[in-house]
Each structure stands twice: as C-alpha cells, then as structure tokens.
Amino acid sequence: MELKQRIDAFVQLGKVLGQCAGSKDWSGYTHGVSQSDFDSFSQLLNQVYLQNGWFTEENVRKACLEWSRALSKENLEQWTSAYSDLNGNEKLKTIALIMAGNIPMVGFHDLVCVLISGNKALIKMSSEDDRLLPWILTYLVVHIEPEFASRIKFASGKLEDFSAVIATGSDNTMRYFEKYFGTYPHIFRGNRTSVAVLDGSETEEELNALGHDIFDYFGLGCRNVSKLFIPKDFDLDRFFGAIYSFHPIVQHKKYANNYDYNKAIMMMNQDDLIENGFLLVKEDDRLHSPLGALYVERYTDLNKVTEKLKSDENEIQCVVSKSNIPFGKSQSPELWDYADHVDTLKFLLNC
Structure with missing residues (x-):
C-alpha cells in the first residue's frame, strides 16, 4: 500500500464518521453509507452506553465528530509531509497497542499512526471501550480499504508476536508495562x-x-x-x-x-x-x-x-491559555499533537 492509498482510506473514514455521528437521521448515500450501516451505528451507541455509563451518546458522537474533523485530506497530508520515510514505507512490523478506556476512542490516534506508517496493529482493547473501535475498523476494511484487513488484529488473551509496544494506562499499570514489555521498543503512558x-x-x-x-x-x-x-x-x-x-x-x-x-x-x-x-x-x-x-x-x-x-x-x-491551546480546544487535538509530547510516528519509523 502506498502512502496515498492509506491517506485516502482515512479521509473516507473521516467522512463516514462525520455522517454517522453528525445526524440521527440517515442523509442518503452522501459518503457511501447505507441506511443499514447508519442504523447499525445508531444501535451501537445504545450498546456502548449500556456497557459503559460514561460513554453517553453525546460523548461518543462528539469523539467521532472530532475524528471526522481531524481526518481531513488537508490535515493528513500536512501531518505526513513531515516524515519523508513514510513514502513507500512497508516495514510491516507488528505493533502491540494496549489501549485505555477512559474516554471514547482514546487509543484511536495510536492506531492511525500504526496504519499510516505502513505497519500492522495488534490491538488489546480496554473492557471499558471494546465495541466502538471494532465497528469502525470493520467498516474500514469491508467498505473502504480491504488491504487493511491483514494489518489489523484484535488480541483477547496474551500478546504475542510483536516488535514494539505502545501502552496507555495509569501510574499503577506502568509497573506492569515495564515488567512485561520493557525489553521491547516502547512508548508507555501513565497519569497526566x-x-x-x-x-x-x-x-x-x-x-x-x-x-x-x-x-x-x-x-x-x-x-x-x-x-x-x-x-x-x-x-x-x-x-x-x-x-x-x-x-x-x-x-x-x-x-x-x-x-x-x-x-x-x-x-x-x-x-x-x-x-x-x-x-x-x-x-x-x-x-x-x-x-x-x-x-x-x-x-x-x-x-x-x-x-x-x-x-x-x-x-x-x-x-x-491565551498563549497556548485556545480555550475550549483541549479535547480537539490535531494529528500532530502527540500524547505526552512523544512523536509516535517518528517512534514507529525508527523502532
């Protein structure tokens, strides 16, 4: 897969998220979303809330709309243009992603980084947020870019056969991360x-x-x-x-x-x-x-x-503040606003 192909796939996914999360009524095949897929997304919102009471419909829609905004063609091209090694990069290393579940789609940026970098993702989801991402990724590989299917795998048990780790949790889980994954190239994130x-x-x-x-x-x-x-x-x-x-x-x-x-x-x-x-x-x-x-x-x-x-x-x-992130924008990061100020794409290209 060339970089352009990966970018185009996420641009389309952003449009789909915008259509599904932006309205409670199907607006037709604006971005190729069928009414059955639209309805299944709406049903998913209720299932997500029943599983995790913090994940209200309003909050899940907000998270999806933020990603719809972030995954514009302009944003993706601006973001990736800073990394010359991305062009034609087909390392196909498997990156283990251990995701948190405190807010909807909190680990999605790590996943986008892995796939945009030309690598494979081995995903260990939080039990607090294990419904939304599978729906989104199923749509991605079934309706948008089938070549991603071989690059996405969910892990239900022990993580095996990976080259590097990106793990997000609490200060307590950091000790666990260090013990079990400290010998691998890694990004570990605790409480901030x-x-x-x-x-x-x-x-x-x-x-x-x-x-x-x-x-x-x-x-x-x-x-x-x-x-x-x-x-x-x-x-x-x-x-x-x-x-x-x-x-x-x-x-x-x-x-x-x-x-x-x-x-x-x-x-x-x-x-x-x-x-x-x-x-x-x-x-x-x-x-x-x-x-x-x-x-x-x-x-x-x-x-x-x-x-x-x-x-x-x-x-x-x-x-x-007035001289840093504008008021009201802390939960609207850009693709190049990396968690803990660690450049995830740079890490993936060099691990």
Whole structure:
C-alpha cells in the first residue's frame, strides 16, 4: 500500500464518521453509507452506553465528530509531509497497542499512526471501550480499504508476536508495562492531566469555552483541565457565571455520585470549599483534582507559574491559555499533537 492509498482510506473514514455521528437521521448515500450501516451505528451507541455509563451518546458522537474533523485530506497530508520515510514505507512490523478506556476512542490516534506508517496493529482493547473501535475498523476494511484487513488484529488473551509496544494506562499499570514489555521498543503512558492559566482579561465567551476543557467527557480525559491558575485578585464569580450552562452535567448519575462523594470527603476534611451544585472548587497547589472538582491556585507572578509548569511538565498533558491551546480546544487535538509530547510516528519509523 502506498502512502496515498492509506491517506485516502482515512479521509473516507473521516467522512463516514462525520455522517454517522453528525445526524440521527440517515442523509442518503452522501459518503457511501447505507441506511443499514447508519442504523447499525445508531444501535451501537445504545450498546456502548449500556456497557459503559460514561460513554453517553453525546460523548461518543462528539469523539467521532472530532475524528471526522481531524481526518481531513488537508490535515493528513500536512501531518505526513513531515516524515519523508513514510513514502513507500512497508516495514510491516507488528505493533502491540494496549489501549485505555477512559474516554471514547482514546487509543484511536495510536492506531492511525500504526496504519499510516505502513505497519500492522495488534490491538488489546480496554473492557471499558471494546465495541466502538471494532465497528469502525470493520467498516474500514469491508467498505473502504480491504488491504487493511491483514494489518489489523484484535488480541483477547496474551500478546504475542510483536516488535514494539505502545501502552496507555495509569501510574499503577506502568509497573506492569515495564515488567512485561520493557525489553521491547516502547512508548508507555501513565497519569497526566491538563491545566489552564488565566491572566484576568478573559471574556465571558472564553471562560465559557473553558467549561468544555473542564467538563467534556465528564473530565475523564488527560486533556481535561483539572487545575486553574488565576491572578491573586481574580473574581471566581465571573468564572462560575460563565460556566453555568454546563450545570446539566450533574444530572448524569455517575458524575453526580462522584460529585457528592468528593464533596462529602472535602467537608469532612473541613476544606475551604466553593461549590455551585455541579463543580467543587478548592484552592490547592496540586495538579490532579478528583472528578467533579477543580483545583485553583492564585498567583502574583506569571513567570513563577511558567516555572512551575516547567517543573511539572511530566505530569501535564496540555496547557490552556491565551498563549497556548485556545480555550475550549483541549479535547480537539490535531494529528500532530502527540500524547505526552512523544512523536509516535517518528517512534514507529525508527523502532
């Protein structure tokens, strides 16, 4: 398979995801999607939610639409143009992918990297997210590019016969990864979180957009903001007013249970707590806040914040601010925005 053939396949897949996730009604054969395939995708959304209550229809559709946007011809060509070795690369090494299951399609970027690089994928899915990806890949090999069929394999038991590993999990599973896969070329990913830095001049629209960085996917992703740096005299009422439109999140049972539990813990600890019924805000110098909560740290010197972010860079996935990732865009990464800032394509071309 030439690179162009691989790119064309993912461009088409992006269009299919956009059609399936972008509407609840079939719009005809716009991108070659039959009504039966469209209906099966709609049924899949319900099955996914029944299996994992965090994977609401809204969140799964959002994830698919983000990938539809990312997999444009322009994006794929811009991304791959930086790697001259991709042209005609047919190494056909087997790369084991151990995927997380915290948000929908969280491991899809690794899979795209493996297939775009001309390699084979041996996929170990999370039990929390093992329905959506098989549907997407079945559509890819049946309706778009059959040559990918021999390059995709799902592993249900022990991983065997692979050349390198990309594994995503928690800090606890990192020890497991090191023990069993440390002798292979690898990328191991543990716990990270994201932060936002305000300078006080943000508009209401920007603060509202920040709500997406905090609440999208219920805050379960490593790209979700769990810590907010604010000027010493910043009025948090501005922030609370701007994010009020996100209050329906507390109607979700699993989120509400976490919110209530963490509120009770903080109250028992007699923490100085501000809450608005759907978000717990606590002044704390730590980065990782519990679900339903946001840590806030006030500052007088922005340079010291920059120094702190530098010292904690191995714990931070991304920084949202006026000079970094725009407000509202933390969960909309581009193809070249690599997790943990490790160039996955470069790794695959050299492993």
